Amino acid sequence: xxxxxxxxxxxxxxxxxxxxxxxxxxxxxxxxxxxxxxxxxxxxxxxxxxxxxxxxxxxxxxxxxxxxxxxxxxxxxxxxxxxxxxxxxxxxxxxxxxxxxxxxxxxxxxxxxxxxxxxxxxxxxxxxxxxxxxxxxxxxxxxxxxxxxxxxxxxxxxxxxxxxxxxxxxxxxxxxxxxxxxxxxxxxxxxxxxxxxxxxxxxxxxxxxxxxxxxxxxxxxxxxxxxxxxxxxxxxxxxxxxxxxxxxxxxxxxxxxxx
Amino acid sequence: xxxxxxxxxxxxxxxxxxxxxxxxxxxxxxxxxxxxxxxxxxxxxxxxxxxxxxxxxxxxxxxxxxxxxxxxxxxxxxxxxxxxxxxxxxxxxxxxxxxxxxxxxxxxxxxxxxxxxxxxxxxxxxxxxxxxxxxxxxxxxxxxxxxxxxxxxxxxxxxxxxxxxxxxxxxxxxxxxxxxxxxxxxxxxxxxxxxxxxxxxxxxxxxxxxxxxxxxxxxxxxxxxxxxxxxxxxxxxxxxxxxxxxx
Numbered sequence: 001x002x003x004x005x006x007x008x009x010x011x012x013x014x015x016x017x018x019x020x021x022x023x024x025x026x027x028x029x030x031x032x033x034x035x036x037x038x039x040x041x042x043x044x045x046x047x048x049x050x051x052x053x054x055x056x057x058x059x060x061x062x063x064x065x066x067x068x069x070x071x072x073x074x075x076x077x078x079x080x081x082x083x084x085x086x087x088x089x090x091x092x093x094x095x096x097x098x099x100x101x102x103x104x105x106x107x108x109x110x111x112x113x114x115x116x117x118x119x120x121x122x123x124x125x126x127x128x129x130x131x132x133x134x135x136x137x138x139x140x141x142x143x144x145x146x147x148x149x150x151x152x153x154x155x156x157x158x159x160x161x162x163x164x165x166x167x168x169x170x171x172x173x174x175x176x177x178x179x180x181x182x183x184x185x186x187x188x189x190x191x192x193x194x195x196x197x198x199x200x201x202x203x204x205x206x207x208x209x210x211x212x213x214x215x216x217x218x219x220x221x222x223x224x225x226x227x228x229x230x231x232x233x234x235x236x237x238x239x240x241x242x243x244x245x246x247x248x249x250x251x252x253x254x255x256x257x258x259x
Numbered sequence: 260x261x262x263x264x265x266x267x268x269x270x271x272x273x274x275x276x277x278x279x280x281x282x283x284x285x286x287x288x289x290x291x292x293x294x295x296x297x298x299x300x301x302x303x304x305x306x307x308x309x310x311x312x313x314x315x316x317x318x319x320x321x322x323x324x325x326x327x328x329x330x331x332x333x334x335x336x337x338x339x340x341x342x343x344x345x346x347x348x349x350x351x352x353x354x355x356x357x358x359x360x361x362x363x364x365x366x367x368x369x370x371x372x373x374x375x376x377x378x379x380x381x382x383x384x385x386x387x388x389x390x391x392x393x394x395x396x397x398x399x400x401x402x403x404x405x406x407x408x409x410x411x412x413x414x415x416x417x418x419x420x421x422x423x424x425x426x427x428x429x430x431x432x433x434x435x436x437x438x439x440x441x442x443x444x445x446x447x448x449x450x451x452x453x454x455x456x457x458x459x460x461x462x463x464x465x466x467x468x469x470x471x472x473x474x475x476x477x478x479x480x481x482x483x484x485x486x487x488x489x490x491x492x493x494x495x496x497x498x499x500x501x502x503x504x505x506x
Contacts, residue, residue, distance in 0.1 A: 039412075042443040042467050052487045055472040056304055059485050063474065072471045077414075077443070140402040144350075146410075197447075199398045199410045201350040209350075211397050211410055213445050247443065247467055249412035 030089030032257045035210065037082040037099065039250035044078045044101045045125045045157050046243040051075055051107065054121060057176035058111045065170075067114030073121065076103035080248055082129075088137050093147055095133040099214075099248065102126035113171040120164040121173075127244060128156040129216065131194050143202040143256070147212075150195045155218055157242045158187040167230045179238075185226040186240050192218015200254065210252040218244045284506065286344040288460060290498025294360045297336040298387040298421055299489030301366075303475075305432050305482060310372045310381065310425060319383055321370045326380055332365035334387050338494050344399075352399040352409050354446070360494070361388040374429060384424040389490070391417035393444045393464070401506065405452040415444045415466065417490045434475045434484035442468025442490040455505035462496040 051073045058070040084097030107123040135149020161184045166172065174180035198212025220242040227235045302315030312318030322328040340358035347353075366385035371378050397411020418439045425432045445465040450458040468490050475484035 040443070048469060052469070052472060055487070056485050059472050059474060060304060063483050063485075074471065075469065077441075140400055144400055144402075146400070146408065197410070199400055199408070201398055201400060209398070211412065213410075213412065247445065247465075249443065249445065 030087055033086045033088075033208075033254045034257065035084045035086065035252040035254035037080065037084065037097070037250045037252040039080040039248060041078050041080050041101050041246055041248045043075050043246060044103065044127050045159055046245045047107070047123060047125065047159065048075045051123070053176070053178060054109065054173065057173055057178055058109065060176070061111065061113070061171055065114060068112065070111040071109050073107050073109035073123065076105065076107055078103040080250060082250070084252070086254070091137050091139075093133070093135050093137045093149065095131075095135070095149065097131050097133075099129045099131070099250075100126070101129075101248075111171065113169055116168045116171060117165045119166060119168065119171070122162050124158075124160045124162075126158050129194075129244070130154040131196070131214065131216070133194070133196055135196065143208050144200070146199050148195075148197050151193065153192050153194045153216055153218065154189070155192055155220075155244050156187075156189045157220065157244055158185075159242055160185040181225075181227050181229050181235065182232060183228040184238075184240070186220075186223045186242055187226070188220035188223045188242055190218060190220040192216055192244055200252075203253070206256045208254045208256070210250075210254055212250050212252065214248040214250065216244055216246060216248070282348055284346045285503040286342075286346065286500050287503075288342040288344070288498050288500035289340075290342070290460065290462060290496035291337070291339040292462070292494060292496030294336040294338045294492060294494045295333070296492050297334040297360060297362050297389070298385070298419070299469075299491055300333070301385050301387070301421065301423065301486075301489075303423060303434055303436075303484045303486035305423075305425070305434060305484040309430070309432060309482075316366070316383075316385060319370050319381075320368075321372070323371045323378060326371050326378065328370050328380070329368040331368035331370065331383050331385075334362040334366045334385060335364040336360040336362045336387065336389075338496065340496070342500075344500075346399055350398050350400060352397055352411060354393075354395045354397075354409075354411060354413075356393050357390070358393070358494075359388075359390045362386055372427070374427070379427045379429065381425055381427045386422040387419065389417060389419035391415045391442075391466075391490070393446070395444055395446050397446065407450040407452070407458070407506075409446070409448040409450075411446045411448075413444050413446075415442050415490075417442055417466070417468070419470070419488045419490065421486060421488050423484075431480055432482055432484065433477045433480045434486065435477045436473040436475060436484075436486045436488060438470030438473040438488040440468050440470040440488065440490055442466040450500055452506060456502045458500045458502070460496075460498045460500050462494075462498065464494045464496075465492075466494070467491045
């Protein structure tokens, strides 16, 4: 479930207000636009390496133990939804936005050792990003632009890994240097950065269509585990970090507001 | 087979659709280039379990006084392909391409590893080849009189073969992995037009994605390896394009 940080919203609203106020001098020199975005990202919260480790452990165990059945987890694509405010003047732009992403299908795998019970492993994850971008705009025609920019991003990210039967008989992910906990859960808010490249073309008098690529980098501080061990007891270790390194592909519909 | 049929069907429909005749242009292009860091770090479980490398080829680069070692570079591949583009309503572009990439440089050298307390030299060799079919959608923006820049994104069907071989005085390990994936694709393409229909193009594309963990297909060495085939990386191409109608 999406969690909204009210401080972030306050910050965004204040920044938007500043931009709007700044855009009303005696003579308007810039343009303000509001956009809604939809797109996709691959591997939100950079879990590909972790997923591969679990998959590798399951495959190695299956290979060494006849009668084992295993189903690998897939690295997910996830839809991205968001909106942004953009103010541009001459060749410069400042943009503030918000993106939310979470895989539609659960990331799910399982292993059943011979004579054992099925251990289903699931990963749930989501990410809220609030990028603030400063950039350059290359106008080609009326409302036909290329833009490139970079800036800081405030991230809220969460990763939860659950296992239904983590310890049984001879098999445990712990034997492969992985977790044997029933639940490992990490949530953090932290600042990273991003670079952005995009283009937009006019659709109608006040509307443009844009396509953009956002590459983001960032890693949280070390986070306490809000977890449960294999017996169901509450645990706070191992501590972990969340990496938000990744790429977003976003299509946008933008509306230019008269100033 | 099914994918080929679907792609052929899409092309046939697009080429014969009169509905957009006046708003649609088509282009065919051919290109060649290179792909640095092909296959990523080429990690596999044998490298971790037998040769103490947590991150594939990168971690295999070691040296020790008294031993003759040489650097193992990441693979660089040569790439080539063909593209078919549909441009509609002035700015919008759908692109389907077919690419082949093969490693031609890097991926071999000598390192050392700890064999139960004894340091031994180890000869390493990596090979990688891939074909893929990316489908991207994006914007194609003409500017000045004879330039176009296209920016698009999408997904590719990628299929690769990755092989490795490690040999020392006492052991030989061979791995061969075949796998597929659906990596994300980002594409930036610039074109300069010699005339109304011919252009030279330069294409930068970025792939991000990997296959599931694949089991080694080689059994002659008596060990089983596992690897995830990594499609992530950049490609740079130069080529030519022919537009069916005047731009």
